Amino acid sequence: MQFMTSPVHRLQFPDSSRVLTNELLIEAKIVLRENALSTATISIDNESDTYPYEIDGDGTVLLQVGEDTNHLNSLFYGWVNFPVASIRDHKRAVLECDHIGFSLAEMLVAQEYGAQSSNPTLDTIAEILTDASYGIVPKYVNKILGSATDSGYNLSTTGTIDAITGTINYIAFPFKPADKCLNDLCDLVTALKAGSAGPHWIVDNDGNLRVKLVTSNQAYVDSNNHGWTKYYGGADNTDGQANITLGEDIDLIDYEAMKPEANYIVYYGNWRRPSNGDAWTNTGCDSIWTGINSSGFTTVLSVDTSNKIVGTSSLKALNNSAIDHQSGVYIPTGKQAGWDFSTFTDFNVPTLNFYIRVSGTITNLTVGVYNIAGDGETIDAYGTTNLSSDVTESDKWYHFSLPLGPYYNTPERFQTFKWYGTGTLDWSAIDAIQLFWTTTQNSYVNIDGFYFGDANICRVAYNSTLTPYSMKLITDDIGKDDTLKAADDSGLMAQLAYAELLRQQKPTNHTTIKTPMLPTALPGQWFSLQGFDYRATKIVHEIKNNDYTTTLYLTDDLTNGRTRPRWEDINRQYANIRPEFQDRQASNLKAGSIDWRIARLVKDYAT
Numbered sequence: 001m002q003f004m005t006s007p008v009h010r011l012q013f014p015d016s017s018r019v020l021t022n023e024l025l026i027e028a029k030i031v032l033r034e035n036a037l038s039t040a041t042i043s044i045d046n047e048s049d050t051y052p053y054e055i056d057g058d059g060t061v062l063l064q065v066g067e068d069t070n071h072l073n074s075l076f077y078g079w080v081n082f083p084v085a086s087i088r089d090h091k092r093a094v095l096e097c098d099h100i101g102f103s104l105a106e107m108l109v110a111q112e113y114g115a116q117s118s119n120p121t122l123d124t125i126a127e128i129l130t131d132a133s134y135g136i137v138p139k140y141v142n143k144i145l146g147s148a149t150d151s152g153y154n155l156s157t158t159g160t161i162d163a164i165t166g167t168i169n170y171i172a173f174p175f176k177p178a179d180k181c182l183n184d185l186c187d188l189v190t191a192l193k194a195g196s197a198g199p200h201w202i203v204d205n206d207g208n209l210r211v212k213l214v215t216s217n218q219a220y221v222d223s224n225n226h227g228w229t230k231y232y233g234g235a236d237n238t239d240g241q242a243n244i245t246l247g248e249d250i251d252l253i254d255y256e257a258m259k260p261e262a263n264y265i266v267y268y269g270n271w272r273r274p275s276n277g278d279a280w281t282n283t284g285c286d287s288i289w290t291g292i293n294s295s296g297f298t299t300v301l302s303v304d305t306s307n308k309i310v311g312t313s314s315l316k317a318l319n320n321s322a323i324d325h326q327s328g329v330y331i332p333t334g335k336q337a338g339w340d341f342s343t344f345t346d347f348n349v350p351t352l353n354f355y356i357r358v359s360g361t362i363t364n365l366t367v368g369v370y371n372i373a374g375d376g377e378t379i380d381a382y383g384t385t386n387l388s389s390d391v392t393e394s395d396k397w398y399h400f401s402l403p404l405g406p407y408y409n410t411p412e413r414f415q416t417f418k419w420y421g422t423g424t425l426d427w428s429a430i431d432a433i434q435l436f437w438t439t440t441q442n443s444y445v446n447i448d449g450f451y452f453g454d455a456n457i458c459r460v461a462y463n464s465t466l467t468p469y470s471m472k473l474i475t476d477d478i479g480k481d482d483t484l485k486a487a488d489d490s491g492l493m494a495q496l497a498y499a500e501l502l503r504q505q506k507p508t509n510h511t512t513i514k515t516p517m518l519p520t521a522l523p524g525q526w527f528s529l530q531g532f533d534y535r536a537t538k539i540v541h542e543i544k545n546n547d548y549t550t551t552l553y554l555t556d557d558l559t560n561g562r563t564r565p566r567w568e569d570i571n572r573q574y575a576n577i578r579p580e581f582q583d584r585q586a587s588n589l590k591a592g593s594i595d596w597r598i599a600r601l602v603k604d605y606a607t
Contacts, residue, residue, distance in 0.1 A: 002241070007548045009063065013062075013080075015060050018055050024045045027043045035537075041094065041097070046085055046093035058079065059079070073520050079097060082096035084096070110140070118312065123168050125168070125189055126163050128171075129185075160204075160218065168189070169492060170275035171185070187499040190503075190560055198562075199214070200213075214558060228525070232518070242527045243528045244515070250513060250515045260507055264463075265471075266459075268594055269459075271350065271455055273452045280451065281314055282311040291328070299327040311448070318443075319444065320442060326438050327437060330432050335376045340427075340428045343599035344405045350455035351401045351455070352403075354448070358395075364437055367402065368421070371429055482601070484601065486601040494601070504564065506560065506563075508555050508563065508564055513551070523536055533558060536553065
């Protein structure tokens with residue numbers, strides 16, 4: 001590992017066209033973070049009132065370091081956020097600065113993404129971040145809430161967002177800060193990778209958002225002619241440039257071995273399938289449903305963009321035959337869904353929700369739930385309810401919310417409702433939902449906003465090979481998809497539970513190393529210490545009394561996109577929460593909305 005022999009620096013305030021001489025910088029502390037936002041604290045000699053008369057208190061700041069003034073590397077570029085000048089002696093000004101990447105924390109995202117969303121073509125992390133019409137960076141960081149109005153930021157993604165595989169079914173951000181959205185995406189893709197390397201991100205000093213896999217190299221170079229390489233100084237470490245050898249110039253500050261924090265994740269949240277409440281009756285919905293045919297006549301399905309009440313379109317079912325006949329639709333194709341509604345309780349009843357609109361002469365409008373034999377045709381049991389008395393006008397939308405499950409008519413508001421049919425309906429294996437009616441030629445029905453949900457479920461991801469167990473509870477009130485099958489973890493809630501398990505169950509080793517300054521080091525890069533690879537989650541550069549140093553905060557977690565924090569950082573959080581003052585009453589209030597009687601959907605990820 002090579003170091004600068006006689007480092008120099010340059011401190012500039014571009015908005016004020018001011019470059020400070022070296023002696024005016026008293027000290028600087030630059031904190032660069034992986035998967036988080038970076039900051040700086042810069043103290044300058046203010047005896048001549050440099051601030052506020054010569055430099056802008058809310059302008060940009062650029063600190064560069066190099067071997068000489070002709071070979072400088074950008075150490076920090078951002079904004080002066082909180083300038084504080086000493087009133088007593090005017091000899092020092094302290095500038096608290098935010099990195100240029102702080103735009104991610106300042107801007108909110110209000111959009112949904114994924115194959116089951118209203119943006120079904122945006123189902124990878126790169127597409128979600130960069131799409132010109134709906135992407136997070138172009139429309140929610142550089143613009144205001146998806147509009148054409150500039151936000152004042154200009155974060156770049158050109159060449160710096162790797163095409164990471166992994167199809168995202170659905171994720172929604174309800175006015176969520178963009179940096180938190182990025183972390184959710186990294187967690188979700190880490191789960192999709194099922195234990196292999198996940199994605200991580202940084203913002204460099206040129207204002208480029210960079211996203212890649214933990215184990216990958218990103219060739220795109222910044223103004224310092226450096227890429228975001230896997231190892232410090234290169235794509236690999238064959239030259240030993242990333243080797244850390246403890247000795248005269250390098251100090252080991254501390255070493256911390258962290259055992260698994262949790263190996264049993266309980267994820268309790270609001271269930272909705274599909275997650276956005278409209279994917280089954282929006283773009284492409286005519287391929288999700290199947291028309292009911294009778295006596296040789298066919299129900300013609302299409303996507304109707306003219307008649308809709310939710311999203312951009314609805315499902316249209318048309319009788320174009322010259323004779324009255326029974327018509328209708330069912331979901332899913334094949335009639336072998338196996339949806340399990342038996343896990344809910346009398347205080348937690350899910351509902352089937354949809355809008356319906358009739359045009360022309362429609363009679364005997366009915367909705368039914370079915371148990372279907374393995375041949376996909378034989379009906380073992382069913383329950384139906386007739387809607388004709390409620391749908392009394394043509395070309396008018398009607399909304400229905402019908403209870404499902406063994407406790408469907410237990411809540412007071414549903415006690416007059418009943419599913420009528422034959423056989424004993426098995427709510428643990430509902431194979432199809434069907435809507436049918438009798439129709440005349442050219443009459444049709446529109447269905448929109450079709451989804452199950454409005455109830456809570458409990459997902460568990462655990463590892464039976466790690467004992468004793470240590471549990472962690474996550475609560476979430478934003479509707480998320482789940483298959484309701486314990487073994488099927490393709491739903492969003494199960495994937496997020498698995499992502500948390502991957503992070504929490506991993507034993508990690510953390511170490512802190514202090515070296516002479518490494519001005520080109522980037523968070524997320526790997527270093528090799530005594531023959532073992534580590535990854536830098538935080539890098540702190542310091543300049544003080546002509547002493548230039550770098551402190552590396554390293555972890556040996558080389559798979560999770562977002563690794564567990566050090567105990568030191570966790571203890572700081574606990575200090576803020578002050579758990580010693582949280583009595584049982586406060587704890588019960590926090591968990592008061594949880595129904596512990598809900599059957600848990602448990603999947604073992606034994607290693």
